[in-house]
Amino acid sequence: MGMTPQPLLELRDLTTVFPTRRGLVRAVDGLSFQLHEGEKLGIVGESGSGKSVTLLSILRLVPHPGQIVSGEVRFRDGNLLTKSAREMRQIRGRDMAMIFQDPMTTLNPAFLVGEQVRESLRTHGIVPRSNSPFSRLFDRRRKAAEYQCVWEAMADVGIPVPRQSARRYPHQFSGGMQQRALTAIALACEPHVLLADEPTTALDVTIQAQILALLDKINQEHGTAIVLVTHNLAVVAEFCQSIIVMYAGQLMEKGTTDQVIQDPMHPYTRGLLRCLPRIDARREKISPIPGLVPDLADLPPGCPFSPRCDVAMPECSQLEAIPLRELPDGRLVRCLLH
Ligand SMILES: Nc1ncnc2c1ncn2[C@@H]1O[C@H](COP(=O)(O)OP(=O)(O)OP(=O)(O)O)[C@@H](O)[C@H]1O
Ligand SMILES: [Mg+2]
Incomplete structure (x- = not known):
């Protein structure tokens, strides 16, 4: 293995909260990941898992009353969370840009x-x-x-x-x-970094493919690193080199696209993949993940996915928090089974 190049962008233990009437919601909960020059990284997860708030936190555009309460956003040797408002405006204009979820x-x-x-x-x-x-x-x-x-x-x-x-x-x-x-x-x-939040969700498949092809072209011609947020695993599988799976504001699994799609480790990732219709298999059933997206103001102890998990063990809902493990092949999984 050669030397790992410096990441262009690195989140370290980032936490963003929203005070609500029902309690403090940790929309992003101790999230860490790296983005390298020219990389195409996908973030997937069901609605409410914290994908948009992650991108907004990177650019320090979290809407009121949300607040980044801890962590770092490292960009080129600096921490964006300690920059002045003026410096942030420059960075948003010059280095990083975002395509927001709702065009209108x-x-x-x-x-x-x-x-x-x-x-x-x-x-x-x-x-x-x-x-x-x-x-x-x-x-x-x-x-x-x-x-x-x-x-x-x-x-x-x-x-x-x-x-x-x-x-x-x-x-x-x-x-x-x-x-x-x-x-x-x-x-x-x-920009050197493009944060694209569901840039294709509202579009029909042909337009979707055109927009993705366009982002691909920009990535290849300018070396722009892209973070693509979507709830559509099929889209990230096609477009991204690596994938982060989020649930309740936490990183549940991260790996290369092949690792995550071919051999998912986290039961939640497996559940998401089972929701995908397969064109090649003639009669395979699409099975949704049972249960509802969690209420972030009232999460169970331990693994937030445990109430919906078909392989959950008693320990899963006893521990304070499930640690993120690095496997020998480099991928990260937050699950007691691994
Ligand atoms: N303006 C807000 N006020 C209060 N809570 C918020 C606000 N925005 C987000 N949240 C909380 O943060 C959580 C994560 O929201 P986020 O928008 O990041 O989800 P998402 O993964 O982008 O979902 P979707 O796929 O629907 O776009 C939400 O479940 C909600 O509890
Ligand atoms: Mg969103």
């Missing part, structure tokens, strides 16, 4: 799509800001040059007829086109 909450319905792409390009210095004291003629020329950049950025993400599309409002776009516009805005700064 990110796109401003009141502005033309082209204007929003232009604003993003401007913020990131790709096109000059309009504060020059020069003549109207010069202004007009600069605006034309800016729009040239906007159309190119839109064409890059596969928005057809960019000149006309730029003059539409977000609601005049289909879901797939909104997702593309968001991607164009996120990529305007040519």
